[in-house]
Amino acid sequence: xxxxxxxxxxxxxxxxxxxxxxxxxxxxxxxxxxxxxxxxxxxxxxxxxxxxxxxxxxxxxxxxxxxxxxxxxxxxxxxxxxxxxxxxxxxxxxxxxxxxxxxxxxxxxxxxxxxxx
Numbered sequence: 001x002x003x004x005x006x007x008x009x010x011x012x013x014x015x016x017x018x019x020x021x022x023x024x025x026x027x028x029x030x031x032x033x034x035x036x037x038x039x040x041x042x043x044x045x046x047x048x049x050x051x052x053x054x055x056x057x058x059x060x061x062x063x064x065x066x067x068x069x070x071x072x073x074x075x076x077x078x079x080x081x082x083x084x085x086x087x088x089x090x091x092x093x094x095x096x097x098x099x100x101x102x103x104x105x106x107x108x109x110x111x112x113x114x115x116x117x
Contacts, residue, residue, distance in 0.1 A: 033059070034105060036078070036097040038071040038090070045091040052089050053081040059097075061090050073097060079107040 036059075038044060038051075044064045051059040051073055058081065059073025071090075078097050081088055088095045099106065 032074050032076060033072050034075050035062070035100065036071050036073050036075070037100055038064075038069045039096050039098070040067050040090070040093050042093055043067055044069050044093060044095070049090045051095060051097075053077065053086050058088065071095070071097060075105075076108050082107070 038061060043066050044061060047061055047064055047069075049061045050057050051061065051071055056077070058077040059071050062070040062072060064070075078088065088097055
């Protein structure tokens with residue numbers, strides 16, 4: 001994940017496996033799912049735990065170490081939850097999701113229009 005952000009995908013290359021997905025990401029300007037940093041006040045549940053907002057899935061926990069970990073989540077749904085002040089939950093643990101500091105993408109500016117896309 002984040003290969004488009006870390007130089008792992010060459011957009012000038014010819015044909016390759018996954019070209020349609022990569023091209024869509026490049027022309028739309030973003031991917032819906034991104035790797036985010038997950039943190040909590042108490043230990044996070046194990047990898048594979050679904051992240052939810054009001055019972056609705058938004059992503060999944062990946063690697064976890066104590067109160068920190070990585071998650072793959074729909075950034076449009078995370079942004080909508082943040083804007084609405086809704087808790088993002090991993091099981092019964094409230095989770096804070098943040099964009100890694102070394103990437104260029106941001107949360108969608110208009111979560112409603114991103115949800116429709």
